[in-house]
Amino acid sequence: MNALLRWMRRQFVPLIVFVLFIGGWEAIIRALQVESFLVPAPSAVIVAFVRGFAQANYLGHAAITCFQAVSGFLLGSALGIAIAVMVVVFPALERIVYPYIVALQTVPKVAVAPLIVVWFGFGMESKVIIVALVSLFPVLVNVMAGLKSVDQDRLDLLASLSASRWQILRFLRFPNALPFLFAGLNTAIVFAVIGAIVGEFVGANRGIGFLILQANFSLDIAAAFALFMVLSIMGVTLHSILQAIQRRVLFWNRTVEAGQPAPRDTP
Amino acid sequence: MPPEAIGDAALSIRDVGMVYGAGPGAVEALSGITLDVAPGEFIAVVGPSGCGKSTLLRLVTGLRRPTGGEILLQGRRVDGPRSDVGIVFQSPVLFPWRSVLDNVLLPIEVLKLPKARYRDRAMELLDLVGLGRFAMNYPAELSGGMQQRAAIARALVQDAPVLIMDEPFGALDAMTREQMNLELQRIWQAQRKTVVFITHSIAEAVFLADRIVVMSPRPGRILDVITNTMPRLRSLDDMLAPAFAEQVRHVRALLGGRGAEL
Numbered sequence: 001m002n003a004l005l006r007w008m009r010r011q012f013v014p015l016i017v018f019v020l021f022i023g024g025w026e027a028i029i030r031a032l033q034v035e036s037f038l039v040p041a042p043s044a045v046i047v048a049f050v051r052g053f054a055q056a057n058y059l060g061h062a063a064i065t066c067f068q069a070v071s072g073f074l075l076g077s078a079l080g081i082a083i084a085v086m087v088v089v090f091p092a093l094e095r096i097v098y099p100y101i102v103a104l105q106t107v108p109k110v111a112v113a114p115l116i117v118v119w120f121g122f123g124m125e126s127k128v129i130i131v132a133l134v135s136l137f138p139v140l141v142n143v144m145a146g147l148k149s150v151d152q153d154r155l156d157l158l159a160s161l162s163a164s165r166w167q168i169l170r171f172l173r174f175p176n177a178l179p180f181l182f183a184g185l186n187t188a189i190v191f192a193v194i195g196a197i198v199g200e201f202v203g204a205n206r207g208i209g210f211l212i213l214q215a216n217f218s219l220d221i222a223a224a225f226a227l228f229m230v231l232s233i234m235g236v237t238l239h240s241i242l243q244a245i246q247r248r249v250l251f252w253n254r255t256v257e258a259g260q261p262a263p264r265d266t267p
Numbered sequence: 268m269p270p271e272a273i274g275d276a277a278l279s280i281r282d283v284g285m286v287y288g289a290g291p292g293a294v295e296a297l298s299g300i301t302l303d304v305a306p307g308e309f310i311a312v313v314g315p316s317g318c319g320k321s322t323l324l325r326l327v328t329g330l331r332r333p334t335g336g337e338i339l340l341q342g343r344r345v346d347g348p349r350s351d352v353g354i355v356f357q358s359p360v361l362f363p364w365r366s367v368l369d370n371v372l373l374p375i376e377v378l379k380l381p382k383a384r385y386r387d388r389a390m391e392l393l394d395l396v397g398l399g400r401f402a403m404n405y406p407a408e409l410s411g412g413m414q415q416r417a418a419i420a421r422a423l424v425q426d427a428p429v430l431i432m433d434e435p436f437g438a439l440d441a442m443t444r445e446q447m448n449l450e451l452q453r454i455w456q457a458q459r460k461t462v463v464f465i466t467h468s469i470a471e472a473v474f475l476a477d478r479i480v481v482m483s484p485r486p487g488r489i490l491d492v493i494t495n496t497m498p499r500l501r502s503l504d505d506m507l508a509p510a511f512a513e514q515v516r517h518v519r520a521l522l523g524g525r526g527a528e529l
């Protein structure tokens with residue numbers, strides 16, 4: 001009860017600002033009679049949103065975009081982790097592999113996307129590959145940093161116990177890399193949704209990106225805004241799921257929460 | 268073949284020197300260090316910052332090889348890391364993703380000893396250092412003093428006869444530090460380990476040690492080894508005794524007025 005009150009008090013100002021913003025928007029559109037193909041009123045967006053789900057199968061298209069984003073994200077992240085581990089376990093590989101990774105990263109994926117669609121077709125495969133490409137890099141660099149940036153004293157402690165390379169990986173480098181991994185995943189999941197949309201822009205007949213293009217062509221700007229809403233709901237949901245997983249995995253990394261006293265030294 | 272250890276010294280350091288690097292940039296950290304430590308003895312090493320105290324720890328624990336002389340631990344020459352010495356660093360060096368108990372058991376896991384068999388010992392050690400109730404907590408939930416006590420329990424878990432501590436309480440506030448000194452004395456009495464305790468606090472050295480090794484600035488040499496005349500068991504009140512002040516004055520004189528508290 002107390003917590004609910006605190007939550008409401010904390011959310012009060014943002015809520016007011018939100019209501020004022022939406023109300024102001026609606027008022028300006030009506031007062032100035034702005035054409036609906038330039039900027040739609042919030043009420044028109046809501047109508048388009050509801051109609052989209054009821055008549056235009058937004059849910060089905062969203063599921064496809066989401067599926068492409070998530071599978072590409074998983075594929076790219078897995079590859080990123082695998083390459084990072086390889087490069088750290090066999091340092092000789094780093095000098096060989098890393099330049100290609102950097103070269104790959106400096107090429108904008110938007111520029112490569114059409115080629116990937118040519119190679120892998122209009123179906124989901126090309127989108128999954130584009131998403132995997134954009135997700136890979138943030139995961140790779142973060143995991144590499146995490147595997148390498150281990151505390152010298154901890155290394156010394158393990159060395160004093162004659163730990164093997166494998167033991168150092170298992171007891172120190174892997175767990176040390178976990179917070180870095182999640183930092184990379186948080187970036188990658190956002191990139192993943194963008195990647196899926198870019199892929200659909202280039203060539204697709206399904207998905208939210210495809211619907212946005214259609215809405216733009218037919219100057220149905222209210223529908224485009226409704227689709228932006230669908231996208232941000234998807235992004236926020238994926239991000240929240242990731243945050244929930246992160247909280248469970250990295251429970252030890254949480255700094256003691258404010259107001260909650262640390263255990264005392266003496267009973 | 269190296270000569271046998273003198274008598275049955277737990278630790279024997281013979282004419283050890285250490286030079287980091289080579290050429291004009293070389294740093295001579297230690298020179299002509301010779302010291303025998305008897306089993307069960309508590310040795311304190313004091314010296315100005317940068318005089319090679321941590322270097323000595325790295326050599327004795329086999330993390331580095333000396334560039335001159337030799338070191339015998341339990342009569343065996345040190346030529347690599349050894350499991351018969353426990354280490355406590357200046358910072359606790361706990362692994363934050365492991366519970367306190369699992370941190371204490373880490374050496375057991377790395378040494379591939381049966382973890383289940385050492386669980387009870389680890390719990391006893393946590394009781395000994397006053398952390399029995401916190402075995403399942405995580406390091407981030409402990410205060411600095413508690414973390415350092417967990418580190419001491421970890422250094423004791425494989426039951427190594429020799430314990431090396433490098434300014435273990437240097438990061439703690441004065442009051443916690445005194446408390447830790449009392450506890451360390453008690454733990455040492457209970458466990459009867461050979462301890463080499465590095466510090467730059469003269470009072471801490473006089474409070475804890477049987478003998479105090481006083482080192483010169485870089486390159487670190489042994490200026491003198493003082494036998495501590497303070498009787499055991501020592502209490503914090505003993506630090507106010509004239510005999511205590513006399514010992515502190517003696518060590519400070521050797522350091523040439525250097526080595527003021529912290």
Ligand SMILES: Nc1ncnc2c1ncn2[C@@H]1O[C@H](COP(=O)(O)OP(=O)(O)O)[C@@H](O)[C@H]1O
Pocket residue numbers: 287288294295296314315316317318319320321322323485
């Ligand atoms: N790995 C190293 N390479 C080069 N010089 C070092 C290294 N470690 C320590 N030194 C130098 O050796 C000297 C002694 O260092 P250290 O043993 O850490 O002293 P203390 O612990 O007494 O403060 C210092 O001058 C330090 O700069």
Ligand SMILES: [Mg+2]
Pocket residue numbers: 320321322433
């Ligand atoms: Mg030091």
